[in-house]
Amino acid sequence: xxxxxxxxxxxxxxxxxxxxxxxxxxxxxxxxxxxxxxxxxxxxxxxxxxxxxxxxxxxxxxxxxxxxxxxxxxxxxxxxxxxxxxxxxxxxxxxxxxxxxxxxxxxx
Amino acid sequence: xxxxxxxxxxxxxxxxxxxxxxxxxxxxxxxxxxxxxxxxxxxxxxxxxxxxxxxxxxxxxxxxxxxxxxxxxxxxxxxxxxxxxxxxxxxxxxxxxxxxxxxxxxxxxxxxx
Numbered sequence: 001x002x003x004x005x006x007x008x009x010x011x012x013x014x015x016x017x018x019x020x021x022x023x024x025x026x027x028x029x030x031x032x033x034x035x036x037x038x039x040x041x042x043x044x045x046x047x048x049x050x051x052x053x054x055x056x057x058x059x060x061x062x063x064x065x066x067x068x069x070x071x072x073x074x075x076x077x078x079x080x081x082x083x084x085x086x087x088x089x090x091x092x093x094x095x096x097x098x099x100x101x102x103x104x105x106x107x108x
Numbered sequence: 109x110x111x112x113x114x115x116x117x118x119x120x121x122x123x124x125x126x127x128x129x130x131x132x133x134x135x136x137x138x139x140x141x142x143x144x145x146x147x148x149x150x151x152x153x154x155x156x157x158x159x160x161x162x163x164x165x166x167x168x169x170x171x172x173x174x175x176x177x178x179x180x181x182x183x184x185x186x187x188x189x190x191x192x193x194x195x196x197x198x199x200x201x202x203x204x205x206x207x208x209x210x211x212x213x214x215x216x217x218x219x220x221x
Binding site: 031033040041042043044045048088090091092095096098099100101 | 112114148149150151153156164166196198200207208209210211212213214215217
């Protein structure tokens with residue numbers, strides 16, 4: 001079964017700083033999805049990447065897919081307190097599987 | 109309306125109780141899902157309904173009983189739960205075969221005492 005490993009597990013950044021979260025798959029990625037979750041709440045779908053080399057942006061969040069490395073990265077530019085939360089990557093194997101999540105805290 | 113509404117938001121129940129979690133969406137999605145999420149863990153799929161029929165049961169114990177009375181509603185009936193069943197239960201919906209683009213509800217925080 002497909003497994004997704006996220007790094008780092010948690011991250012504390014100063015407001016205004018950039019950061020990157022990585023997601024590595026144990027199998028070939030045919031699509032990679034990023035979600036954000038506020039603690040104890042539902043998931044919010046951020047973006048979907050389906051092609052090698054694809055890069056998508058949503059506001060100050062950019063995600064890239066490197067098919068060869070079976071990896072995706074999520075980059076946040078000029079972080080703000082509103083970016084705080086748990087970021088999960090997901091992949092569609094036989095079912096939707098998630099990485100363990102990266103907890104992001106942004107210090108004002 | 110792009111919301112998935114779950115009720116209640118919080119639930120505390122004893123091990124001998126029977127309770128139900130409810131989920132509602134009005135986006136015309138014909139796939140609905142129940143996920144269980146333990147603290148500091150990612151969500152784990154429990155059940156999938158497609159066209160109001162159970163299509164996937166991820167070997168969930170029978171003390172969890174899902175029901176899809178119509179295309180907008182999804183219930184999860186709970187009976188004789190154990191304390192280890194305490195978790196955040198998330199409902200989601202999507203167009204068919206689009207689980208990765210699902211809309212999630214806010215979840216029900218369940219505590220079994």
